Amino acid sequence: xxxxxxxxxxxxxxxxxxxxxxxxxxxxxxxxxxxxxxxxxxxxxxxxxxxxxxxxxxxxxxxxxxxxxxxxxxxxxxxxxxxxxxxxxxxxxxxxxxxxxxxxxxxxxxxxxxxxxxxxxxxxxxxxxxxxxxxxxxxxxxxxxxxxxxxxxxxxxxxxxxxxxxxxxxxxxxxxxxxxxxxxxxxxxxxxxxxxxxxxxxxxxxxxxxxxxxxxxxxxxxxxxxxxxxxxxxxxxxxxxxxxxxxxxxxxxxxxxxxxxxxxxxxxxxxxxxxxxxxxxxxxxxxxxxxxxxxxxxxxxxxxxxxxxxxxxxxxxxxxxxxxxxxxxxxxxxxxxxxxxxxxxxxxxxxxxxxxxxxxxxxxxxxxxxxxxxxxxxxxxxxxxxxxxxxxxxxxxxxxxxxxxxxxxxxxxxxxxxxxxxxxxxxxxxxxxxxxxxxxxxxxxxxxxxxxxxxxxxxxxxx
Numbered sequence: 070x071x072x073x074x075x076x077x078x079x080x081x082x083x084x085x086x087x088x089x090x091x092x093x094x095x096x097x098x099x100x101x102x103x104x105x106x107x108x109x110x111x112x113x114x115x116x117x118x119x120x121x122x123x124x125x126x127x128x129x130x131x132x133x134x135x136x137x138x139x140x141x142x143x144x145x146x147x148x149x150x151x152x153x154x155x156x157x158x159x160x161x162x163x164x165x166x167x168x169x170x171x172x173x174x175x176x177x178x179x180x181x182x183x184x185x186x187x188x189x190x191x192x193x194x195x196x197x198x199x200x201x202x203x204x205x206x207x208x209x210x211x212x213x214x215x216x217x218x219x220x221x222x223x224x225x226x227x228x229x230x231x232x233x234x235x236x237x238x239x240x241x242x243x244x245x246x247x248x249x250x251x252x253x254x255x256x257x258x259x260x261x262x263x264x265x266x267x268x269x270x271x272x273x274x275x276x277x278x279x280x281x282x283x284x285x286x287x288x289x290x291x292x293x294x295x296x297x298x299x300x301x302x303x304x305x306x307x308x309x310x311x312x313x314x315x316x317x318x319x320x321x322x323x324x325x326x327x328x329x330x331x332x333x334x335x336x337x338x339x340x341x342x343x344x345x346x347x348x349x350x351x352x353x354x355x356x357x358x359x360x361x362x363x364x365x366x367x368x369x370x371x372x373x374x375x376x377x378x379x380x381x382x383x384x385x386x387x388x389x390x391x392x393x394x395x396x397x398x399x400x401x402x403x404x405x406x407x408x409x410x411x412x413x414x415x416x417x418x419x420x421x422x423x424x425x426x427x428x429x430x431x432x433x434x435x436x437x438x439x440x441x442x443x444x445x446x447x448x449x450x451x452x453x454x455x456x457x458x459x460x461x462x463x464x465x466x467x468x469x470x471x472x473x474x475x476x477x478x479x480x481x482x483x484x485x486x487x488x489x490x491x492x493x494x495x496x497x498x499x500x501x502x503x504x505x506x507x508x509x510x511x512x513x514x515x516x517x518x519x520x521x522x523x524x525x526x527x528x529x530x531x532x
Contacts, residue, residue: 094153097186104154104182111173132166139161155182155183178270180386181268181298184267185286194308201409202249209246213239213243219427222430235426240519252314252315260307323363326415436474437459440459440473447492448485462476
């Protein structure tokens with residue numbers, strides 16, 4: 070029998086294997102609401118342009134609403150034989166309203182239809198991710214404000230470097246996420262052109278109004294080149310690129326949570342809500358939520374790499390390879406959404422051990438730079454000389470296995486005679502963080518100011 074979709078050119082339907090590799094309804098049903106919205110805008114334009122009658126347009130619109138209601142209610146039967154969401158919707162529309170349904174596809178192709186649907190879905194998803202990321206920023210900023218003066222070690226090479234505050238550390242991720250949101254917003258802005266009306270690849274001879282459909286669907290304008298309209302998937306690549314960077318930021322934070330919850334660090338505790346146990350070791354508390362955030366980053370990055378691999382060798386315009394754009398993107402962006410939610414939950418849940426953090430902040434002679442800076446300020450010593458003197462003083466303290474501030478003044482003066490007793494005023498970890506008042510520094514006053522600025526900004530109405 071002739072294939073319903075492909076018409077008289079094919080005398081028989083596809084083989085089972087062809088149906089298996091070709092069908093996308095198993096995953097592109099996610100585009101149902103976008104497909105119906107695009108079809109309603111398209112038929113309204115067709116009626117406005119006099120291409121279909123008002124009666125047929127009204128019947129099609131009402132039928133599409135009914136199809137949408139069935140899908141939302143879960144009563145819709147999806148058919149693999151109909152390949153994708155577009156043909157499933159169109160066939161059900163024909164069942165409901167009869168031959169008038171066949172007029173819906175006038176002046177469009179599945180090529181511009183799928184590009185439209187996917188753009189609408191990605192746009193909706195970016196908006197949802199942006200709201201989630203704003204909530205995560207809020208959680209981090211509020212926690213930072215609460216712990217603006219809580220001293221902890223700052224690390225380079227995962228070795229104690231200089232004291233910082235817990236609030237300052239958390240605000241670093243607020244800044245990262247701000248850039249993530251900016252990248253997603255940039256991607257949204259660039260994708261916000263409507264491909265509907267490009268048809269298969271060359272446009273159409275019907276007198277359509279592409280500006281009308283673009284406006285109806287919330288786009289800034291229609292796309293300017295019909296070939297590019299149906300061949301473009303860089304809007305997905307750009308969104309996945311932003312998602313991969315964001316997931317990497319979340320993974321770095323998750324790794325810190327994993328470290329901080331170990332007995333060796335002991336900086337924070339997570340409640341039972343974000344921890345799991347061991348099947349054999351009853352004492353274990355595992356930060357599995359953080360580990361999964363870290364692990365799921367691979368899925369997001371992998372989807373980006375996979376789509377690059379699909380697109381890199383395709384000539385214009387559409388090729389069936391491009392059907393591989395959706396499944397990975399669906400998974401990656403939904404995975405990112407889940408990891409954002411888990412991270413926000415952990416931030417609100419975590420309880421820092423302030424005493425443990427402060428005790429660790431002084432380890433590894435972390436105030437050595439403060440001593441070097443004091444030598445420069447007070448003794449007018451060139452920094453490289455101060456660095457050398459400080460290194461010798463650290464070596465003396467290390468030989469005795471004591472903190473810098475535990476060395477006597479005489480021991481320091483044996484290395485640099487001009488050092489006075491006032492040097493002890495810069496050697497404590499609290500004094501160290503309080504002194505870092507430069508813009509962007511870790512001083513508690515800075516942290517409070519930045520945290521409050523972010524909280525106010527995040528609570529302000531969107532422009």
